[in-house]
Every structure is written in structure tokens, then in C-alpha cells.
Amino acid sequence: xxxxxxxxxxxxxxxxxxxxxxxxxxxxxxxxxxxxxxxxxxxxxxxxxxxxxxxxxxxxxxxxxxxxxxxxxxxxxxxxxxxxxxxxxxxxxxxxxxxxxxxxxxxxxxxxxxxxxxxxxxxxxxxxxxxxxxxxxxxxxxxxxxxxxxxxxxxxxxxxxxxxxxxxxxxxxxxxxxxxxxxxxxxxxxxxxxxxxxxxxxxxxxxxxxxxxxxxxxxxxxxxxxxxxxxxxxxxxxxxxxxxxxxxxxxxxxxxxxxxxxxxxxxxxxxxxxxxxxxxxxxxx
Amino acid sequence: xxxxxxxxxxxxxxxxxxxxxxxxxxxxxxxxxxxxxxxxxxxxxxxxxxxxxxxxxxxxxxxxxxxxxxxxxxxxxxxxxxxxxxxxxxxxxxxxxxxxxxxxxxxxxxxxxxxxxxxxxxxxxxxxxxxxxxxxxxxxxxxxxxxxxxxxxxxxxxxxxxxxxxxxxxxxxxxxxxxxxxxxxxxxxxxxxxxxxxxxxxxxxxxxxxxxxxxxxxxxxxxxxxxxxxxxxxxxxxxxxxxxxxxxxxxxxxxxxxxxxxxxxxxxxxxxxxxxxxxxxxxxxxxxxxxxxxxxxxxxx
Numbered sequence: 001x002x003x004x005x006x007x008x009x010x011x012x013x014x015x016x017x018x019x020x021x022x023x024x025x026x027x028x029x030x031x032x033x034x035x036x037x038x039x040x041x042x043x044x045x046x047x048x049x050x051x052x053x054x055x056x057x058x059x060x061x062x063x064x065x066x067x068x069x070x071x072x073x074x075x076x077x078x079x080x081x082x083x084x085x086x087x088x089x090x091x092x093x094x095x096x097x098x099x100x101x102x103x104x105x106x107x108x109x110x111x112x113x114x115x116x117x118x119x120x121x122x123x124x125x126x127x128x129x130x131x132x133x134x135x136x137x138x139x140x141x142x143x144x145x146x147x148x149x150x151x152x153x154x155x156x157x158x159x160x161x162x163x164x165x166x167x168x169x170x171x172x173x174x175x176x177x178x179x180x181x182x183x184x185x186x187x188x189x190x191x192x193x194x195x196x197x198x199x200x201x202x203x204x205x206x207x208x209x210x211x212x213x214x215x216x217x218x219x220x221x222x223x224x225x226x227x228x229x230x231x232x233x234x235x236x237x238x239x240x241x242x243x244x245x246x247x248x249x250x251x252x253x254x255x256x257x258x259x260x261x262x263x264x265x266x267x268x269x270x271x272x273x274x275x276x277x278x279x280x281x282x283x284x285x
Numbered sequence: 286x287x288x289x290x291x292x293x294x295x296x297x298x299x300x301x302x303x304x305x306x307x308x309x310x311x312x313x314x315x316x317x318x319x320x321x322x323x324x325x326x327x328x329x330x331x332x333x334x335x336x337x338x339x340x341x342x343x344x345x346x347x348x349x350x351x352x353x354x355x356x357x358x359x360x361x362x363x364x365x366x367x368x369x370x371x372x373x374x375x376x377x378x379x380x381x382x383x384x385x386x387x388x389x390x391x392x393x394x395x396x397x398x399x400x401x402x403x404x405x406x407x408x409x410x411x412x413x414x415x416x417x418x419x420x421x422x423x424x425x426x427x428x429x430x431x432x433x434x435x436x437x438x439x440x441x442x443x444x445x446x447x448x449x450x451x452x453x454x455x456x457x458x459x460x461x462x463x464x465x466x467x468x469x470x471x472x473x474x475x476x477x478x479x480x481x482x483x484x485x486x487x488x489x490x491x492x493x494x495x496x497x498x499x500x501x502x503x504x505x506x507x508x509x510x511x512x513x514x515x516x517x518x519x520x521x522x523x524x525x526x527x528x529x530x531x532x533x534x535x536x537x538x539x540x541x542x543x544x545x546x547x548x549x550x551x552x553x554x555x556x557x558x559x560x561x562x563x564x565x566x567x568x569x570x571x572x573x574x575x576x577x578x579x580x581x582x583x584x585x586x
Binding site: 005006007008009010011012013014016017018020021023024025027028031081084085088098099100101102103104105106107108109110111112113114115116117118119121122127128158161163190212215216218219220221222225226235236239240243244249252253256259260263264267 | 321322402426437542557567
């Protein structure tokens with residue numbers, strides 16, 4: 001064993017990380033406690049007026065609800081649709097699996113903006129999807145996806161799916177294959193192995209993947225800004241507009257503080273639930 | 286009901302066997318899996334195919350607006366590639382250099398931090414771990430706004446403004462990317478068998494030699510995974526860079542974002558296709574030479 005003082009290695013990275021964390025979070029939270037005057041100036045007196053204004057305005061509360069709702073849908077779709085992919089890629093070896101895995105990684109290398117270009121062409125009124133639906137006689141009116149929450153969800157799914165599969169691929173690999181085989185030897189069908197062995201063991205990891213996707217959706221704004229058509233106002237869109245267009249640092253800071261607090265509380269709550277879940281199930285992870 | 290109509294045991298048995306044989310011949314589960322994969326990957330890759338296809342499509346006639354993109358293309362053209370604005374090409378270069386710098390710096394900070402967190406013994410270790418991981422919980426849009434306000438405040442104090450500079454983008458991306466390296470290297474270190482190092486020491490290797498020849502090769506997949514995640518985080522980011530970029534320091538996703546909001550022409554599809562082609566080469570080369578499947582084995586959390 002190397003007799004090194006490992007903790008000394010932590011000093012530099014810790015100071016830089018802590019500096020960036022506290023520096024960035026402290027400034028905007030302090031700004032949020034000052035009232036906005038005109039042209040980006042702020043009242044030097046302390047006040048919680050910004051928070052009162054946000055929490056008493058249904059406009060902002062609706063934005064928070066919409067953001068949460070959209071993020072939950074995206075995380076759910078990514079985990080449910082992506083898990084079978086991750087499971088098969090992690091469990092089966094063929095010359096296709098590494099190619100398919102690279103393709104999944106590839107999609108997370110492509111910025112959302114490019115995916116959104118494609119989605120807009122696909123879903124516009126005279127695009128391939130609507131042509132197909134009309135030709136098949138399913139719809140008469142063009143299906144509207146762009147400019148609706150559904151479009152925003154779709155854009156976010158494209159942005160998160162590759163990452164979700166990568167995370168869940170890692171989760172499935174941590175479950176020893178011997179457990180599947182043991183269950184199969186004792187006569188469990190493949191569906192039963194999946195439902196009674198693989199899924200319960202993966203559950204904590206899947207919850208972590210769900211939370212990771214949820215967190216990143218709560219803070220992303222590309223999809224809502226480009227696919228929302230100005231009608232789907234999520235909290236990140238409002239924060240960006242308040243900060244860069246209205247130049248109201250105080251209100252933007254308060255909105256960001258609210259979003260941050262909300263996400264951190266949800267995460268802490270789920271970590272507590274997850275701990276309990278692990279303790280009762282006795283799953284070692 | 287006469288008894289003759291009711292099937293005898295033998296007939297039931299024969300039917301059951303026939304059904305089993307049919308099932309064995311046609312692997313239903315396997316076909317379903319393949320169908321599922323084909324469906325998901327088709328849907329997943331559709332936007333990318335449309336963008337690349339659209340970038341070669343010539344407008345059907347002169348009367349349609351510039352922004353009209355035909356898919357599937359009826360006539361092919363390279364005109365959009367000739368018209369890619371220089372700003373978009375430069376932004377692509379900036380994004381690549383930035384992501385490379387961020388990934389490298391994140392590894393320089395993250396690898397020692399992971400060693401300290403996993404192997405160090407000191408009071409408050411749990412709290413330090415939570416703090417190092419905290420940026421993962423901060424929504425990206427909050428990170429962007431927070432760093433913009435930090436740079437304003439720091440500039441008012443010291444006179445040097447970081448917003449709109451490459452250094453400003455670099456610091457904010459480093460903040461987001463470091464926890465990924467700490468996480469993926471930490472995960473490998475937790476599973477590291479210290480006996481490997483003991484064995485090297487007993488056989489007479491010096492401390493440095495042990496580190497370079499034993500420890501480092503074992504944790505390398507974790508380091509590469511961290512680099513991969515850190516690179517991606519910086520390379521595709523919009524919500525942070527939208528606050529911090531300026532015409533002097535513009536990243537590719539933000540440049541495309543503005544192009545889409547303001548003056549969309551199919552030449553944006555052409556530069557997007559170039560970026561995609563670049564990503565394709567990068568990812569399949571990584572798979573070929575590093576083995577992505579091995580890398581992703583060491584997961585972030």
C-alpha cells in the first residue's frame with residue numbers, strides 16, 4: 001500500500017471547486033435580495049420583494065409546474081424506452097452491440113440545436129410525418145407538435161436519451177450475469193428473470209438515472225426556446241429572458257434561486273427515499 | 286355434444302407440441318427485440334438524417350424562400366456548404382478547443398480529487414464529497430446566470446470582465462464538468478484492489494513506478510469516461526454559453542441557436558452536418574481504439 005497522504009491531493013481541486021461554487025451561487029442569491037431599478041441598477045436596500053412577487057404570481061408558479069411536468073415526462077420516457085436498449089446492449093455480445101453503443105454515444109455528441117433543426121423539418125405542416133399521416137388518412141388537420149409542450153418534451157428526449165442509455169448501460173453491467181443464470185437454472189422464464197432479478201437489482205441505479213435526466217431537463221432551455229414557439233414558457237426560458245432581455249438581475253436571481261432550491265430539495269428527498277429503499281431491500285450498491 | 290367431437294388427449298398433446306416446435310423455429314423474443322431496436326434507432330437518428338439530407342437539397346425553384354428545406358431532397362447541391370458563414374466555422378473551432386481544454390483541466394482537477402476523496406482519511410470527508418458533486422445539482426441555466434452575475438460583480442471589483450471571453454466560458458464549463466471526472470474515477474477507485482499495489486511494492490517497485498505501471502493503467506477507463514463526459518458537457522452546452530458567449534468568444538451550439546432564431550438559411554444545416562460528421566468520426570474512432578463499451582463500464586455514480 002502506498003503510504004501517501006492522499007488528502008493533500010484534494011486541497012487544490014477543492015479550493016477551486018469551492019471557490020467557483022460559492023462565488024457563483026453567492027453573488028446571484030445576494031442580487032436576488034435587492035429590488036430592481038431601471039437599466040440593470042439595483043436598490044441598495046435589502047428586500048425579499050422579488051421572492052414575494054414570484055410566489056404570489058400564478059404566471060411564475062405555472063412556469064415552475066410546467067417545467068417540472070415536462071422534466072418528469074422526459075425522464076420517464078428516457079428510462080422506460082431506454083432501459084430495454086441498455087439491458088440488451090449490456091447483456092448480449094455481438095458485433096452489433098458495440099456499433100449500436102457508439103451510435104447511442106454519438107447522439108449525445110450532437111448538440112440539441114442540430115436535433116431540433118431536424119425535428120422541425122420532420123414535424124412541420126408539410127413535413128414527412130404529416131404527409132404520411134394524411135396519406136394514411138389518419139389525420140385531416142396537420143398534427144401540431146412544434147410550439148406545444150409535446151414538442152418541447154420531444155426535443156428534450158432527443159437531448160437526453162443517449163446519456164440516459166449510457167448511464168443505464170453502466171447500471172446493468174454492475175449486476176453479475178451469474179444471478180440471471182442462477183435464476184434461469186432454477187426454471188425461471190426469461191420474463192421472470194427480468195422482472196424478479198434484473199429489474200429489482202437495477203432499480204436504485206435506474207432511479208439515479210431518472211434523477212440525472214430530470215435535473216438536466218429542469219435547467220435546459222434550448223428545447224423550450226426553439227420548439228416552444230414562444231408559447232411554452234418554462235422557468236429556464238423566463239430566467240434567460242428576465243436576465244438578458246429585461247435586465248432585471250434581482251428577479252432573474254430570485255427565479256434561479258427558486259429553481260435551484262426546488263431541484264436540490266427534490267434530490268435530497270429522493271436520496272432519503274432511496275436510502276430507505278436500499279435498507280429495506282438489502283441491496284448492496 | 287357427442288364424444289367424437291371432443292379432442293382426445295393425444296390430439297391436445299400433438300397440438301401443444303406443434304405450437305412449441307413453431308415457437309422454437311421462429312424466435313419470437315429475438316424478433317421482438319430486433320423490431321424494438323430498429324424502431325428506436327430509426328426514430329433516434331431521424332433528425333440527424335434529415336439535417337444531413339436537407340443540407341444537400343437544392344430549392345425546388347427560385348420563388349420559394351431561402352429557409353425552405355426539402356426532405357427528401359429532389360435535387361442535390363453543394364451550394365449550402367459553399368455559403369457556410371465564416372463565423373459558424375470559427376465557432377466550431379472554438380467549441381472544439383474549449384471542450385478539449387475543459388476536459389483536460391477537469392481531469393487535472395478531478396483525478397487527484399477522486400484519489401483524495403476515496404483514499405484520504407480526514408474529518409468532514411462526506412461534506413467535501415457532497416460539495417465536489419454539488420455542480421451536478423445546479424440546473425444549467427442557473428449556472429449560466431450565476432456565472433454571468435459573478436463576472437459582473439468581479440469586474441466591478443477588479444476591473445477585468447470575464448463575460449464574453451474564452452476564459453469566462455472555460456471556468457463555467459470547468460465547474461460543470463469536473464464532477465463527472467471525480468465521479469467516474471472515484472467509481473473505479475472504489476473497486477480497486479489495493480493488493481495489486483502491495484504486490485508491486487513487495488516486488489521492489491518504487492512508489493512512482495507503482496503508480497505509473499499499476500494504478501494508472503487500472504484507473505484509465507475511469508479517466509477516459511470522465512474525459513468523454515466532460516468533453517460532451519462542454520461541446521453541446523447551450524444554457525450556460527448563451528449567457529457567457531459574445532461575438533468574440535462564440536461557441537458552435539450558441540451560434541446555431543442564434544442562427545435559428547434570427548436568420549435561418551440551409552447553410553446552417555450544412556455546418557451542422559459538418560459538426561455531425563466530425564462527431565461521427567470522433568465517436569467511431571474512440572470505439573475502435575479505446576473501446577467505448579469498456580469505458581462505460583465505469584459509471585459516473
